[in-house]
Amino acid sequence: MKATCILILFWPLFMLILSDESQTFKTEVKCNFTKQNYYLIPADINKEVTVLDLSYNQITLNITDTSILQMYYLLTELYLIENSVIILCNNSFGNLSNLRILNICRNSIHIIQQGAFTGLTKLQQLYLCQNKILQLNPDIFVPLKSLKLLNLQGNLISYFDVPQLFHLELIILHGNPWNCSCSLLNLQNWLNTSNVTLENENITMCSYPDILKYYSIKTVPYKAECYSKLPSPITEDLQINFQSISNSTFNSSLNNLTRNSGNVLDTNIAEDSILKN
Numbered sequence: 001m002k003a004t005c006i007l008i009l010f011w012p013l014f015m016l017i018l019s020d021e022s023q024t025f026k027t028e029v030k031c032n033f034t035k036q037n038y039y040l041i042p043a044d045i046n047k048e049v050t051v052l053d054l055s056y057n058q059i060t061l062n063i064t065d066t067s068i069l070q071m072y073y074l075l076t077e078l079y080l081i082e083n084s085v086i087i088l089c090n091n092s093f094g095n096l097s098n099l100r101i102l103n104i105c106r107n108s109i110h111i112i113q114q115g116a117f118t119g120l121t122k123l124q125q126l127y128l129c130q131n132k133i134l135q136l137n138p139d140i141f142v143p144l145k146s147l148k149l150l151n152l153q154g155n156l157i158s159y160f161d162v163p164q165l166f167h168l169e170l171i172i173l174h175g176n177p178w179n180c181s182c183s184l185l186n187l188q189n190w191l192n193t194s195n196v197t198l199e200n201e202n203i204t205m206c207s208y209p210d211i212l213k214y215y216s217i218k219t220v221p222y223k224a225e226c227y228s229k230l231p232s233p234i235t236e237d238l239q240i241n242f243q244s245i246s247n248s249t250f251n252s253s254l255n256n257l258t259r260n261s262g263n264v265l266d267t268n269i270a271e272d273s274i275l276k277n
């Protein structure tokens with residue numbers, strides 16, 4: 001293999017003053033192996049690699065690849081654009097605890113196992129655009145405590161359970177066949193109440209039902225009945241106290257909830273969790 005890794009050392013000016021060099025310089029080792037016809041992630045790359053571009057190959061990210069990837073634990077950026085990934089398996093990136101950017105756009109991913117992103121606690125940008133994702137289990141995002149950007153553009157997603165991504169700043173959702181039946185109201189609520197920006201809001205449109213086509217998922221008007229149908233995120237194991245139901249848009253569903261669970265809930269908390277979930 002032609003090694004095309006480039007080593008770049010950064011010595012920020014002020015650090016030259018400090019004596020302990022080993023702690024103060026940052027090394028970037030960039031390896032660019034785009035369009036090499038690789039079927040597997042090469043195992044003989046410099047172990048110090050921090051930026052690895054393997055785009056435009058035929059890598060499947062099978063178990064052979066993931067065990068090789070574990071060696072490159074200094075990686076901060078990994079690009080696998082236009083490869084042959086179909087399934088993202090559990091622990092695919094298990095040892096990559098330094099990874100900040102992961103780009104797997106333009107593959108054929110249709111299954112993401114629940115533990116696929118385990119270990120990626122520092123990941124800030126996740127690009128899954130132009131794949132064949134139909135459904136996303138919100139639990140897959142749980143390990144991504146630092147995620148700021150999520151790109152799901154150009155998939156087959158019609159419904160999206162609100163993910164628990166508290167630091168998310170930007171989400172890209174256009175090019176999916178959004179089903180703007182009541183079930184997407186939760187997502188709208190989240191888009192409105194969290195600090196996340198929906199990129200290309202105007203072209204992030206409903207595909208269904210026909211009468212709501214060309215409405216943005218962020219502004220599509222939902223009928224009152226949708227609000228009362230909001231699936232309740234409150235479960236029996238949450239210990240919430242309820243004193244009185246008053247003045248709430250969710251009055252009827254809350255009422256129902258209290259009746260059904262027999263629990264005594266606090267209006268504020270209940271409303272809050274409905275809004276935020």
Ligand SMILES: *[C@@H]1O[C@H](CO)[C@@H](O)[C@H](O)[C@H]1NC(C)=O
Nearest residue numbers: 030032033034051052053079
């Ligand atoms: C790798 O090389 C390709 C083609 O020269 C370039 O487009 C791409 O940006 C490079 N990747 C990185 C991470 O610099």
Ligand SMILES: *[C@@H]1O[C@H](CO)[C@@H](O)[C@H](O)[C@H]1NC(C)=O
Nearest residue numbers: 039040060061062063064065
């Ligand atoms: C992973 O994929 C490569 C290339 O398609 C193949 O050679 C290798 O045998 C596969 N490994 C496993 C464990 O299936």
Ligand SMILES: *[C@@H]1O[C@H](CO)[C@@H](O)[C@H](O)[C@H]1NC(C)=O
Nearest residue numbers: 067069070071072073095097
């Ligand atoms: C996983 O990363 C650790 C450092 O965090 C490293 O010591 C270990 O060798 C890596 N595992 C493999 C299989 O390379």
Ligand SMILES: *[C@@H]1O[C@H](CO)[C@@H](O)[C@H](O)[C@H]1NC(C)=O
Nearest residue numbers: 089090091113114115116118
């Ligand atoms: C993947 O990991 C999750 C837990 O994170 C586990 O529940 C699931 O069974 C695993 N799936 C496979 C196919 O190993």
Ligand SMILES: *[C@@H]1O[C@H](CO)[C@@H](O)[C@H](O)[C@H]1NC(C)=O
Nearest residue numbers: 158179180181182183208209
């Ligand atoms: C949209 O969602 C509703 C309610 O979940 C369902 O009845 C309907 O079949 C879905 N439509 C499409 C095209 O998926």
Ligand SMILES: *[C@@H]1O[C@H](CO)[C@@H](O)[C@H](O)[C@H]1NC(C)=O
Nearest residue numbers: 166167192193194195196276
């Ligand atoms: C949004 O950001 C503001 C200011 O940074 C913060 O006070 C607020 O708690 C954030 N809201 C949510 C829902 O994260």
Ligand SMILES: *[C@@H]1O[C@H](CO)[C@@H](O)[C@H](O)[C@H]1NC(C)=O
Nearest residue numbers: 199200201202203204216219
């Ligand atoms: C989105 O659409 C609205 C109304 O059609 C328009 O006022 C606004 O400028 C558009 N925003 C962008 C970013 O195109």
Ligand SMILES: *[C@@H]1O[C@H](CO)[C@@H](O)[C@H](O)[C@H]1NC(C)=O
Nearest residue numbers: 185188189192218219220221
């Ligand atoms: C979200 O905000 C839009 C305006 O930006 C509004 O039309 C819509 O009704 C709001 N939805 C919810 C559920 O608050």
Ligand SMILES: *[C@@H]1O[C@H](CO)[C@@H](O)[C@H](O)[C@H]1NC(C)=O
Nearest residue numbers: 244245246247248249251267
């Ligand atoms: C009930 O809600 C209305 C409209 O949102 C508000 O004007 C009124 O003050 C509220 N009453 C109580 C008791 O909270």
Ligand SMILES: *[C@@H]1O[C@H](CO)[C@@H](O)[C@H](O)[C@H]1NC(C)=O
Nearest residue numbers: 245246247248249251252255
């Ligand atoms: C909420 O429901 C209770 C019991 O059904 C009812 O008495 C009350 O008037 C309702 N409040 C609003 C604001 O709809």
Ligand SMILES: *[C@@H]1O[C@H](CO)[C@@H](O)[C@H](O)[C@H]1NC(C)=O
Nearest residue numbers: 228229230252253256257260
């Ligand atoms: C209340 O609960 C019953 C059964 O538990 C259900 O059939 C009904 O649709 C619910 N009503 C609302 C407004 O959620």
